[in-house]
Amino acid sequence: MTHIEFRSDNAAGVAPEIVQAVADANVGSVIAYGDDPVTAQLHDVVREVFEHDTARVFPVTSGTAANALALTALCPPWGAVLCHETAHILNSEGGATSMLGGGAVMRGVGGDDFRMHPDELRAALDGIRWGDPHHSQPAVISITSPTDMGTIYSVDDIAELAAIGAEAGMATHLDGARIANALVALGCTPAEMTWKAGVDAVSLGCTKNGALSSEAIVVFDDAAGDELVYRTKRSGHVTSKMRFQSAQVIAYLTDDLWLRLAGNSNARMKRLAAGLEPLGVRFVNRPDVNMLFVDVGEAAAAAMAEAGMLFYDMGGGVIRLVTSWQTTDDDIDRALDITAAALAS
Ligand SMILES: Cc1ncc(COP(=O)(O)O)c(C=O)c1O
Structure with missing residues (x-):
């Protein structure tokens, strides 16, 4: 995996x-x-x-x-x-x-x-x-x-x-x-x-x-x-x-270079947040840059980790997602598929 x-x-x-x-x-x-x-x-x-x-x-x-x-x-x-x-x-x-x-x-x-x-x-x-x-x-x-x-x-x-x-x-x-x-x-x-x-x-x-x-x-x-x-x-x-x-x-x-690298992480987070919002999860913060704390619930968090997403588990179903200069659109699309499946199950 x-x-x-x-x-x-x-x-x-x-x-x-x-x-x-x-x-x-x-x-x-x-x-x-x-x-x-x-x-x-x-x-x-x-x-x-x-x-x-x-x-x-x-x-x-x-x-x-x-x-x-x-x-x-x-x-x-x-x-x-x-x-x-x-x-x-x-x-x-x-x-x-x-x-x-x-x-x-x-x-x-x-x-x-x-x-x-x-x-x-x-x-x-x-x-x-x-x-x-x-x-x-x-x-x-x-x-x-x-x-x-x-x-x-x-x-x-x-x-x-x-x-x-x-x-x-x-x-x-x-x-x-x-x-x-x-x-x-x-x-x-x-x-x-x-x-x-x-x-x-x-x-x-x-x-x-x-x-x-x-x-x-x-x-x-x-x-x-x-x-x-x-x-x-x-x-x-x-x-x-x-x-x-x-x-x-x-x-x-x-x-x-610094702005181009940060531009990638910010843009990937925007894509991630736009994909997560319709799934009905609660955002803890407004993701202005490359970091999102989101409440997906404990069961979904466990399923997302099981399916290969690496994130910090903040407890109580809240997870921290951070994108970087290396994050790709493919990473985001896969993460959104995994999250949708985890929330549905
Ligand atoms: C806002 C902020 N300031 C300072 C630091 C400290 O950086 P370092 O871990 O390199 O000491 C961090 C690290 O995560 C941070 O997030």
Whole structure:
């Protein structure tokens, strides 16, 4: 039986263009630890793609590292990071930001569709005893888009939250583990979704969307960039052969590869969702990008798994389906046939 992969975009392989870029960089020898010409070129590519003359980029090895390092460069040890209560940084990173941030705390803020609501953010900030050393002082707003539940913020949503934070003297971070999927869905530029909307630092996800072993922090705030020089080293992210990470990120951002790969996963999810809707199953989230949580019931979930569909079983009949750059129309059609049969039986 050939399985159909919906567990995660992390389960997908590496895009051929990325493999080729690593092979192309594998010529001769260059100076190590990021002082190489490929990493220098990466800075130029990032500045061009993000339309920002002084943006800096730091390749790191995981999205968790990108988040924790970017956040701690923006947050003092006595500070607090505010994010949605379902955010990956709060629930799924083992407290990495607090550890690397010398005890900085994380606070969840509510809001529908797994997105921070401006009123909830204002209420959280109103409840702070500013200047009281007994209380962590909010320093950063972290926006995850797409969210962990596959919904996205509009550019205006991001700008509104960032402006509320800026009024309170806070910086804004974007967890862009799947930023390319959001860019494709919004049809906006990377600049519009980030610094033009008030974002100071971005965790630029690459690996879920076809890279091999690199994520990156893109930072528009120079002071945070200066800190990251030391923070990346002290946390073990200044790798000796950084040029191979840089080569991946360059290839990823060149000729819109990242948008084409994400375009595939978004389009396949659209097809999947359009096929599932008439089957009468309940969608837990609005599948804005490449992720759908759907309630098919326990019996159907078991039958779908039995028939070869791979997915995360969230319990109570709810399953998580994620498409990737590798998902094909044939995968979707087979999955829809399997699901229809499982629901009918
Ligand atoms: C929204 C979000 N942020 C950050 C991460 C962390 O990435 P990594 O698993 O590479 O540490 C993930 C991983 O699933 C994620 O979904």
